[in-house]
Amino acid sequence: MTRVLSRSDIDNLAQRYRANLINSLSGFKPAVLLGTTDGTTHNLAVISSVVHIGANPPLLGMIMRPHTVQRDSLGNIKKQGFYTLNHVHTSWVDKAHQTSARYEVDESEFDAVGLTVQMSEHFPAPYVKESSIKMGLKVAQHFTLLNDTEMVIGEIHELHIPNDIIAEDGYADIEGAGSACISGLDSYHSTSRLAQYTYAKPNVELKQK
Numbered sequence: 144m145t146r147v148l149s150r151s152d153i154d155n156l157a158q159r160y161r162a163n164l165i166n167s168l169s170g171f172k173p174a175v176l177l178g179t180t181d182g183t184t185h186n187l188a189v190i191s192s193v194v195h196i197g198a199n200p201p202l203l204g205m206i207m208r209p210h211t212v213q214r215d216s217l218g219n220i221k222k223q224g225f226y227t228l229n230h231v232h233t234s235w236v237d238k239a240h241q242t243s244a245r246y247e248v249d250e251s252e253f254d255a256v257g258l259t260v261q262m263s264e265h266f267p268a269p270y271v272k273e274s275s276i277k278m279g280l281k282v283a284q285h286f287t288l289l290n291d292t293e294m295v296i297g298e299i300h301e302l303h304i305p306n307d308i309i310a311e312d313g314y315a316d317i318e319g320a321g322s323a324c325i326s327g328l329d330s331y332h333s334t335s336r337l338a339q340y341t342y343a344k345p346n347v348e349l350k351q352k
Contacts, residue, residue, distance in 0.1 A: 166328050167327040174191060174230070174231035175189070175193050177205070178268055181218070187242045187253055187258065191325040192206040204297075205295055207294075215248055230276040233321050259273060263279065281297060283298045318335070
């Protein structure tokens with residue numbers, strides 16, 4: 144039996160119930176660790192809001208919750224202008240999720256959850272050594288949305304990716320890299336490809352690669 148909820152029904156749901164429900168509706172999302180620094184302490188935060196913005200220049204966007212309470216990662220991004228995005232591997236989703244705990248401002252989530260800082264000679268923000276796919280980004284645009292969430296758009300300045308997961312056409316096989324995804328606020332998943340198709344054109348038979 145299908146349940147039908149009006150807008151007023153949704154508004155009247157218990158806060159945590161509503162948050163879990165609405166967060167689940169957007170489906171599977173990438174599980175990514177956001178790496179930042181204030182110059183002294185390296186921070187990590189698990190996020191699931193990364194979206195593709197464009198390929199030329201290479202841009203990714205992410206949504207950050209309102210800065211109404213202490214948000215170390217967002218504060219570091221505003222201060223430094225640089226951050227990393229690191230794919231979460233299916234073998235350590237527990238460590239990734241633990242970064243969502245509210246640690247003290249001078250306590251590094253890297254140390255708290257048992258992940259390793261990896262610094263690059265050419266990029267100022269910390270990477271996660273255990274991550275297979277990792278990107279270093281510089282803030283290109285930052286603005287506030289209608290519900291006071293903040294969107295950060297970053298330009299990729301550095302990419303670390305295993306050569307053997309890149310196809311001849313440039314496709315990155317993130318399933319082959321063991322990247323995890325998230326549904327809702329706290330459910331982690333591995334992926335299984337159903338199909339991969341050639342470029343779709345009108346009146347041309349669709350073929351699988």
